[in-house]
Amino acid sequence: MSTEPVGVDPRDQEALALEGITVRFGSVTALEGAHCTIRRGTVHAILGENGAGKSTLMRAAFGWLTPDAGTIRVHGAPVRFQSSADAIAQGIGMVHQHFMLIPAMTVTENIALGGQGRFDASTTAARIAEVARKTGLPVDPTARVRDLAISAQQRVEIIKALVREAQILILDEPTAVLTPDQATELLRWVRSFADAGGTVALITHKLREAFTVADYITVLRQGRTVVSAARLALSESHVIEALTGTGTGTGVTPASVEASTVGPTIRIADLATERRMVDHIADAPVLRLDGVSYVDARGVTRLRAVDLAIHPGEILGVIGVEGSGPRELLRILAGRLAPTSGRVTRPDAVGFVPEDRLHDAVIPTFSLTENLALAEGGHARGWMDWSRWWGVTRDLLATADVRAVGPDIPMATLSGGNQQRFVMARERRRATAALIVENPTRGLDLNASARILADLRTFGGNPRPAVVFHSTDLDEVLSVATRVVVCFDGHVAEVQSPLDPNDRTPYTRAMTGSDGAGDVISAERR
Amino acid sequence: SGEKRPNADASAFRVALLTPGPISDQAWNATAYQGLERMRDSLGASISHIQTKTPAEFEENFRQYGAKGFDLVIGHGFEFQDAARRVGPQFPQTLFATTGGEGAGPNVVALSFAFDEPSYLAGMAAAAMTRTGVIGVIGGTELPPVKLGFEAFLAGARLVRPDIRLLTAYIGNWDDASAGKEQTLAQLSQKADVIYQNADAAGLGVFQAVRQAKGAWVIGSNADQNGLAPEVTLGSVLVDVPHAFLLLARQRQANTVQGPTLRFATASEVVRWVPNPTAPPLPEQVRAKMDSVRAEFAAGARPVLTPR
Amino acid sequence: MDALLIPFLDATIRTATPLAYAALGEVVTERSGVINIGLEGIIIAGCLGGLIAAGAGGPTVGFLGGALAGLLMAALFALFVLRLKADAIITGTALTLLGLGLTGTVYRGVFGLEGAALGTPSIAPIALPGLSSLPLVGPVFFTQTVMTYLLYLLVPLLAWWLARTHTGLALRAIGESRTAAHAAGIAVDRIRWGAILFGGVMGGLCGATLVLGQVGTFTEGMSAGRGFIAIAIVVLGRWRVVGTALAALLFGGAFALQYLLQAVGWALPYQLFLALPYLLTLVMLAALRGRAEAPAELASHEG
């Protein structure tokens, strides 16, 4: 297996070099001699399936953990980081997969964290404003982080690194939490940052992103570097091979990358046909909203007089940027939120797959059996028939192809993809009428995501349940939905599918209220 | 030291003491421990002491001492009486005594201290010394001997000065010397200028408050507390517990205990009013009156309040 | 009216002073995400440390001794909670027991059963020239011991430190999320050690103030639940410095009222007066409404 970088411009100077990095967590070996050299002024994409070791490798580079073996060089000089503080001092900044922000504190305080001496909020705020202006990443320094939308929190993380004068920026799956427009925006910024001389390590699951913005690509598999090369030297199919371990694994073939803007597993064109198949819905709706409005605890109107009817067998795709109403719409349909006014008609047999599965869907310390029983926890009576639940769990693991040792192991030990499939299968069990699904692929790799989406599309049953599906990834929605509605500013409206199935403009326009993107930012402040 | 090795000689006279509080309080518990030491020093007794908190423990420890064949087990306080009454019949060889409360049966006796008598005298002295006509009493919690002493104190004061006003306060525990001091300062601010305290360790705060205030007096209790703050102490209502314990132990050794209640009053010298020698002398006629009252007490001719 | 008001307010400040020391220390400890319910043991250690050191070298040395005793107790707590990762609540319980027992043992060892006399070198109230002659305010706020005056400086200083220095910011961040703080390059454990030790020093000063500024002697168990009250004060003060100082004042006032009501001679069961401060606190908490914002890390009481 060759892992020699190909097509390297010798004039490029290395900014961050990782060599022979090995990291073990008890019996788990997360990294086994992984390597990667990131050059100054470039964007370097790090790819790999869930658990491949991407985050771990970058955490080692950030001084967050000390590798068991290996060397790290910054600008050519070997370093030994005792803590993140050392890495920060070397000009490295990291935006973690799970943000490292303190919700109760203001943006200014979060950004100032880790400094020395006197803390003067106004000086820091001025500095933030300056960096924000230079980089074009708007933030409100006085806002409390918990009041910010996810995308704004991410900008805070980036600015936090930049305020400390980071020249090397590590971004761990930054687009996973963004809408398509936001993602495009961010990647554009990443590109310009690198063009201006900065260095970026970009962890991502999205091949398209790697091939759009990266200069170099490194692929990790099971803790080893299987590919590390200039993007121009790589083809999409080889990268996929390298990712999944199929094929030879050499992965390095100079090839054209012109066609690599579309994800490999799902082709939108295939779906448009399916979308048309259920165009004529005859059955009475299973879910109905009549004039439903919702005002949240802070007094912000989230939904405005929404009328919506959802029929058996259809897959209703819900699109819309954060804060514009999808979250509340889904929760009202799922019966998790009572509307402020209006009428909701919904049967009991509705399943719900919430976005934050570890927080809202499962109890990590409980066993799989217990997590399955949880679905009926609210109305169970008398004794728990654990042996029955155990059997049901075992069957469910088999039918839903959840890879787990057995029904007794704690939920926390399952991989993210398997956790999600478990939740989907559990909710499917009770969702004889309807299933509400929110961002189910968040944080999952290509394979895992594809399987989840496939599961959604193939739900059987008689009558087939209605599925309401929301994702921040527009492609995902389009790939499964038979009908699409958009949330904008609390209004919910159906989007007519365009004649060209690959044309996404009607959707993006609907999500932003027009063709102007200026409203997006303002809609983000919750 | 001697206390470390109880039970060294099985034939020795063995005495155990249970106190409800720490023996470092310079008052109620301290005098009892001195009594225990005196039995060791004067009678060669082998001794054991335990500080206990709850009624459940009282009973358990009485039983343990009974089972080990102790000759005399003293619970220092009325609160031990129920436990003694319950355990006593099962260990007829052991004499269970409580200071306060009531005795029951041949081997369960109560030592009753006529705390009221010296308190009455203290009240007379206080009334003689007050300029404002306001005097105060401060207790730990309201226990029978404490309450009895305070009532007698008021009665004695009224004898000398019928219009006298009494302020009463309880600290709520026996340890919080700071609360004792604040409680005293509050009384001083309300013009009290003689304060009789019965609050054990917390009472030290009373002494401190009076010491720092100008022109007020304090009266101690249980132990001879005249030396704590001699410049402001009028005297102490003394219960000579060591003396009483010694008398009890001798009776036990001679098997002449006269239960169920052994009363120690002025006549026995176990309870007495101990004026502070360095305090200014009381007016002549008050002193004379106190002498005659004391004589009546000694003759058993003058019940103060209730006869208990 | 002055005959009631001035003694009442005077007693309020006096009673609040030691409570404020302990509670302010605990604020810093809890803002770092650790609850030290062993404060009671720290305070009593401070009492005895203060007494012994003052006997050797006068009041100033006494306060240093009290602080040192509190520091040592807190170090033990930190060792178990931060180093050995023991449960903070059980460690705190044991620390209280240890403090009460150890002080009793040492006290009896040093002073015998006769105990320390009342003549321990202690500090007297100082009337601040000028200020103390102000009507009402003067005799109340400016005729106190130096420990109270130090508090007047300490409260704004501490509030400033928490809000306006990076170390203060780091401390607050750790209390909210140790992972996020760690990611920002903050030495989490070092700051927690510092916060716990500071809490110990302040708890020790609380004890030393009781002995050297008030009672002038030591009695076993004289902390009498102040550690727990200080923890309640922190909650009432919503983990803020100024709020906590005010809450300490409120408690001081409730106790002072209790003393005064008994002294005035109201014919009610005295237990009602003893319960008054606690009843008052409950009423205050209900009246303030809204859930207090505890540092998020406090919920997991592991170091």
Added chain:
Amino acid sequence: MTEALLALWDGAFGSSYAIWSATLVRSAPLLLLGLGVALAFRAGVLNIGAEGQFLMGAISATAIAQSMGGTVPSIVMIPVMALVGALAGASWAGIAAWLRQRFGVLEVISTIMLNFIALASISWMVRGPLQEPTRIYPQSAEIPGPAQWPFLIPGQRLHLGFVIGLLACGIAWVVLTRTAIGFRIRAVGASPSAATSAGGIAVAGTVLRVFLVSGACAGLAGAAEVGGVTWALYEGISPGYGYTAIAVALLARLHPGWIIVSAIFFGALEAGASAMQRDAGIPSVVVQVIVALVILGVLAGSQRRVIAGAATLGAEGRR
């Protein structure tokens, strides 16, 4: 030191009397109190108020036993005392629960305040409404014979309350692991958000009920202490059992089965502590130091093990 530890052991387990009349008698209240604390912690309720709830149970059980007089047979009297004690404990906890739900007062602080108030209440009760008939001593009269709970072993002080404690732990264990209600309690404590969102569990209602049950356990312990041990109400009936119970519950990692072990451990420690004073002549203050060191020793030997389910304590509603 060796001598002290020997005395500690002897006092706790050295004789049948030590076991049946000292150690286990002290464990009896700790069983119920520890269980109550553990249940509350399991559901995310930081109930520090076991002490006050215990005192209220003791007061009420005494009151009902006195007022029903000596003619009611034990078979009626004892269950009534237990029930009334439990109700009183639950009501006292209910105040804190009400303050939490109505005014958002954190139960950590309200239960501590209520402990102090309960202490003042018992102090008043034994000098007021429940004082013995001669009105001299601050204690109640002895409760009538039928109200005195039976001993389990002739000649030993171990009483019915211990069995009730064991049963309660057993029942709690079965309820937590085998029933729907128990499952809800565990789910609410482990993750209020998942319990609500995925399970449709009414978190507030569950929390309230567990809080009341927790108080009931403590109140029942108070009734058992009066009925089984003291037979009268005293101001100093509890040496701080309610606070020890927190350590009991945490050391047992909130597991009902381990609470039996941990309650006996603390019971033995206290019984042994008495013996150290009595038999080895060690002053009570030194004994306290030794007990503290034993607890710290156990802690040091069981790193990280105690935190268990308490990690999400009170997370609900705090953010």
